[in-house]
Amino acid sequence: MSPSMSAQKITVRCKINGQDRSFTTYPMARLLDLLREDAGLTGTKEGCGEGECGACSVLVGGELVNSCLIPAIQAEGTEITTIEGIAEGEKLNFIQQAFLEYGGAQCGICTPGMVLAVVYLLNRIKKPEDLTEAALRTALAGNLCRCTGYTKIFESVVRACHARFGASAGASSGDQR
């Protein structure tokens, strides 16, 4: 999606990781470029540019989206969360901590998108039993990882779920995965 050369630039105002931001950009520029180039938030990655890999996943208005498919104009007035907004200062959030401890990140290029997909998944879970194996697989099926074979990612998510709901949580044990 390349912005037409003749298009007029517009102003886009949105909240990114809790901060009010404003950008002048082409209406059809990709949210991915807005984040990486205009906002300088390079934690969001581009793996394919066509909605297949999930490396560019961010939350817009609490929904998980591929930022390579979202035109900048649609960001107007929204609240956006990127990987840079997940940790609390230097303290990793519980999902990041689980990925660190259980080997959920290898080369790390899928990791920002993957972590956001997990944030989204665990946000929607009300009780640990909701994290069935099927729910887990479906939730991550849009985020490709070529390094891990997903085993340690699944384990990390189950551990993160434990961390959130207490030790007995999680329908499938990480050890059995």
Added chain:
Amino acid sequence: MASRLRKEGREKLTGRSQYVDDLRLPGHPEVLHGTTVRSPVARGTLKAVRFGGSIPWKDFVIVTAKDIPAIGGKNAIAHILHDQPCLVDEQINHPEEAIVLLAHPDRFLLEEARRHVTFEIDPLPAVFTIEKSLLKDPVIWGKDNTFKEFTIEKGDVDGVWQTADLIVEGEYHTGAQEQLYIEPNGMIAVANANEGVTVWGSMQCPYYVHHALTHLFALPDDKVRVIQAETGGGFGGKEDYPSMIACHAALLAWKAGKPVKIIYDRAEDLAATTKRHPSSTRHRTAVSRDGKLLAMDIDFLLDGGAYMTISTVVLSRGGIHAAGPYECPNVRIHARALATNSPPYGAFRGFGAPQSLFALERHMDEIAAKVGLAPEELRRRNFLQEGKATATGQIIREKLDLPKLLDSALQSSEFIKKRKAFQEANQDPANPIKRGMGLSTFMHGAGFTGSGEKMLASVAAVEATPAGTVRVLASNTEIGQGQRTVFAQLVADALGIDFDLVEVVQPDTKIVPNSGPTVASRTTMIVGKLVETAAISLRQTLIQSGCLAKTYTTAEFRKACGEYLSKLGALKCFSQYQQPGHIDWDDQKYRGDAYGTFAWAVYVAEVSVDLRTYEAQVDHFTAVQEIGKVVHPVLAAGQIEGGVLQGIGYALSEEVQLRNGRMANNRLTNYIIPTAADAPDIKVIFAENPYPHGPQGAKGIGELPLDGVAPAVLNAVAMALGPEAASRIHSIPLLPESLMKALDGAAESVKGERS
């Protein structure tokens, strides 16, 4: 001790890691974007280049082959041979060959401009298959289209055919496979006559890139600097092609007088960069009635693409692994790598071994069926043992216990019990889901083949800082496998200090010695050993200087470093590779110790095949391997799990569709890698047998998992579908289309037999 946490884990998890596309160069506010204009044909003679459209061409930096002599270098990507040009001068040899480079500050305008460069080309006849290349009509490379040919001979194969109880023949094919690291390739270059050339990029082998740049620019070593950015996966795919991109970015930067950044998008990365070599293997095997292998005659062919690049070494590894972990008195392996007009094939985890082992391990199941033995029993009767010789005559000098690995795999996968249950359930014609169990047994030689390590003579170093921390200096790259963590662990353990005190320096050819490339499962076993040895000599130096007592705490160690540095100056210890005395290899005859050691494995796949959709899926996977000593359990298991899933993709879904030498499905929508929904549970079991020449007893493991997955999966599918269809399941990827053909063919021939 609990596994150490990944060194750069926090940066990766918080998005702070700097991959090449994230870098901002200090002092260079303006960086131009660069792009590559490629040949539209597979083979031809370039007559003219036209710059059309209403593009403001004067605002563009334009580089062609004509610019290279002015710089003083040679138009070639220097590697084993210098046969691959950096840019086409006249002769075009594949459809993604680079002809023109463009740079401009606006990447959208740049893309527009790229589409308005056209070429006048006289097309020439091209070659797209191994079979056609063998005919030498036309000859497209060298004298006879052959990059390399060799024969491994053990005993006397031809003396056996007459007397053998059984002779089993088979032909097997494997397709190309894309590494599909999720971070596409990219480079940034600063280049001018004053400062020389500096590049930052995604890569596995900084010194390969360095070598290519010094040749292209005819610059002395110290005028070229290569810095690895955090790298989002490699798997072999960032072994040799980054040299090409670095050369392109540097040529543009040199002419522009400004930094230039080239980042491939996915489509370009898929189409233009290297992939796993397609292969074709023919087996002819003599067996006794009780299942002893008497003679193995193997013809192994690789499609190397348009230029030699590293096909010769891929062929070596593939050929040497072709007879597998079996003892057979008579073996002949005839191996050839041939030229076609496709983009050159390159390194991909396994490096030739997945191809030849796929053929062998599928063939072993065919032999078992003919002899009337269970597949595991046939293998058991032929396993290599300590004191016995491989195909190259390498005597196994380690405690090798393949039966134990096999038993462990059979037990933990419940192989026998499940096979029996599936065989019964599969009889029911009303049941459209057929299940199967399949296995493979194999090995992977760690480190460079033959005398490769000796010739590389890698060097690594460890140095102390005034603060009492320790820095590890090596050119090996962290590409996800955990090199940084493992090196830090080896050094911390050797010195007996905290893991956090060890820093592994980001590879930068100005700072780190050449410890060789990050390939061939060599980083832990070979370079890790160097790093460990350097650390030990650093400790000894501290002790001998009197700054440190023989036993010490971390705090005392830190103090001693400070004291040494202030009294005696820098403290930096090097270590250079010394070939272990037991290795003896003949490069000419392909005889002797091909590798210092091997990792050994038995893999089991449990599959189900849906006869309505012709889809095969892997339900469970068991990977049992002996890898010396496991130095970092989490990272080691991560390597195996990732490799297994890549192997499942290789077996069942990853098809590179070539049309006239060009990848037609160069998108993630139609080149299908396994997702979280496709991944089976993968059980990883390690057996340990410390290797005395590896650090803490470690052997190399990175490539091993790719070698044995596809045959285990296809053996399982073959079992599920029964012997008629099985004889047609000889190629990967096994897509639903090919499965349908195999089944329909089987049905046809059953009908034929009945009538």
